[in-house]
Every structure is written in structure tokens, then in C-alpha cells.
Amino acid sequence: MISKNQIKFIRQLEQKKFRRREGLFVAEGPKVVGDLMRRFQPTAVFATPDWNHEDVPVTRVTPDELRRISFLQHPQQVLALFPLPQDAPADSSLFTIHSSLALALDGVQDPGNLGTIIRIADWFGIDTIFCSEDTADAYNPKVVQATMGSLAHVHIIYCDLTAMLDALPEGYPVYGTLLDGDDIYRQELTPEGIIVMGNEGNGISEAVRRRVNRRLLIPSFHPGDAAESLNVAVATAVTCSEFRRRF
């Protein structure tokens, strides 16, 4: 049983300002909810009778009630509310990134792309993603679903990217894929560094580009008039793959 007020409350969590105010985000389906429960304690779980999980109090709902709170076209058994992770201040994270790879997203707009990138980071063992404030919100229901549970493993830190990059030690490798970069397959790569990926239409912003000190290019193999660009998630995958292949 679920009240009208609860339905309204949950539906409003589609909006970022409401998620921020309430400190909550929505996840759905046995796979995503189950994965997130390994890292986060849900504050509320709404599930049809076919979803069973020990150790967590559940509000039972009918399939029709689930449809009314769900953000999915095809609701899947369970919808849970999780506490929004407190963003660690960007500075405190610098300690851990010194010896590993991290991603920095500069204005990635599409929720599907962001979700796919979080999933790619998880696959390639990258546990920190810095996001510019104008990057899509990782706790948007569409992004949460697109991550397929990878939000449980990857730390997302929203911050001023230029300030974050300026706080890095002198010469710390900052990679970016740029049209005038060097062939990624032939360039020297390092086991640690930050890989910057840019906006779908405009690429990396001018201010961030000035802080990229290793310019990469994924070469096109198309003869003649080529495909003009790779999707940003695809470019992220190719780049992460090339780093991980070597280290």
C-alpha cells in the first residue's frame, strides 16, 4: 500500500533540486537495486510480492502501484530510495588518485552516455570519476538505470574541474582526446593519470583543454570522408581499453 503523497514524493525525485534537497535518489529493478544495496543502505523499498530480499524492510505494492511510482517503461519488481552519497571534497580525493587512473567528464550532457561511461569505468577498474558541474547528474533516474549497478563501485565527484586539475602535482599526467592529439596506439601512456572526456558536441572546454598536458587522438580508419566523431562513451571505452591493455 502506498499513499498519494508517497507517489508524489517519489515522482519528484526525477528533479535534481528535489534529490539534493531530500538527499535521496531512486533505483529500480532487482539487478540495480541489488547491486546498490551492497554499498548503500536503502531508506525505503517498494516491491511487488515476487521480489524477495532478506535484511531489508519492504513496503509491498501491487504491479499497478509500482507502475505509478516507476520511471521505467517496464517497471521491474522493485523501486528503492537510496541516500545520495555525500560528495567528498575534490581535494581530499587527490591523495588516492596519485597512483591510479581517474576519469574527468567535462560537460557530458546525455544521461545515457553518462550511465554507460560509469559502467565502462567500473569494467576497467577506474573507481573515481570527476564531473564538471555542467555534466549530467549521476543520480538522475535515467543515469542510475543505465549504470546497471556500477554506481555501487564508482565514486562520482562533482567539482570545478579546472580547480581540481590545478591542485594536482606539477606534471601529473592529464590526458585528453583532441583532434590534434597523437595516435593513442603509439603514444607513451602512464599507469596513473586523469583522462578528460568532453561534451558530446563541443568536446573539452577551452579552460580544461589548457590543462591537458598529453593530447591523445583515436585515429579513424575510414578511407576518405570519415565518420566525423565517435560517441563520447565509445571514445571513453577505447581510451580506457588502451590504458588497461598496457598496465
Add this chain to the structure above:
Amino acid sequence: MISKNQIKFIRQLEQKKFRRREGLFVAEGPKVVGDLMRRFQPTAVFATPDWNHEDVPVTRVTPDELRRISFLQHPQQVLALFPLPQDAPADSSLFTIHSSLALALDGVQDPGNLGTIIRIADWFGIDTIFCSEDTADAYNPKVVQATMGSLAHVHIIYCDLTAMLDALPEGYPVYGTLLDGDDIYRQELTPEGIIVMGNEGNGISEAVRRRVNRRLLIPSFHPGDAAESLNVAVATAVTCSEFRRRF
């Protein structure tokens, strides 16, 4: 000016059976229409006054009329009808694939994934994609838009994949990414071959899997409980990148 009958006709091209019957597909926006016009001659072009192109007869429409025929949330200046390419019979293509890389899609369902894969193929210089009959239709308006014009460069051939694979010369390399495959970064690859990618949920079908003679695995670098899978388009990109890096 556009008639009610024309609007109805165009809207029906969302359906595959109607596209097949009429031998037409829809493309939208200056970028996609412009790229496709390099390969195909449009049979009809509907455009607002801000779209200009020499050499092609245009039916001028108002922004409101364009909205009524468009499949996009934000219609973009132009919608064109193109003749559906005649599928070359799979056999006749075998000649050209002997000395190159081709993709084979076994039940890829999501139009966005298919569109992204066509764009990836274009980027990595793969000009032929074989699709099983249960793969999404490449001329679905959603796929056409997701290809960003790459449909102009890549040949899509729907066929019985098992028959196509059986018709290959003995020992011709057929690659597939499988859970029990060998690390793609360490395995020997060949400059020619067919790379099979499977369905989003179930992977490569049993019948096709039996015809894969080189099993690949994209290793996960996640410590412990990893992301369980890569999106099929992402896996395609990583695989194509690794082939092209070497040859």
C-alpha cells in the same frame, strides 16, 4: 505545403513492414540527410526555408508541418525519404570480405546500440555488417538517426548468419567475444575475419557460437565483484579498436 495523406504515409514509415513495402526509409536533420545524399538519391525532401541544398527538389514546409512528420523530439530543418538499399545476397559479398574485417550482429535488439555499432564500424573502416534476421532494422528511424550519417558508408546485409558462416572458406577466422574466451589483448588476431557480436541479454546464439573458431574475452579490470557486462556497442568498439591497432 504537405497533405494529410503525405503525413500519414511518412508516419507509417516507422514500421518495418511499411518500409519494406514502399522501399523507403526516413532520415532527418542537415547532418544525417546531407551525409546520406552523398550515397543515395532522396525520393522526397521536406524542409523549412532555413535548409538549403543545391541539386535536389525540396517541398517547403513550415516548422509546424515538419513537427507533424518528424520522428524526433526536436525536428531539425529537414526530413528526407531515401530508397531502401537492395540487400545484396549474402553470398555475393563473401568475395569482398575475404581480405578484410566484417562485423556480424546476432540478435542486437536495441536501435540505439545498432546505430552506435554502425557508427563504430564506419570509424574503424569496417564497411560490411551482416545482421541476423532478428537484429533490429537498420532503417528504423531511431537507428538512422543514431548512425549520424554512417549508413552512407557501411553496407548492411540481413541474412541467415549460420548459412553465411557455413559458406566461408574452411578455417576463415570467425571471432566472437565469449565468457570463456582468451584475453583479446594477448591473443593472436588476423587482419581479416568476421567479428560476431551477440544479443544484449543472451549473447551469441548457440548455433552461431558453434561456428565461432576464435574465442575472445575483453577482460574486466575491476577488483572483486565486477561490472557483469559491457554494453554490446562498447564491446564492439573495444574489439574493433584492438584489431585496428594491430593492422
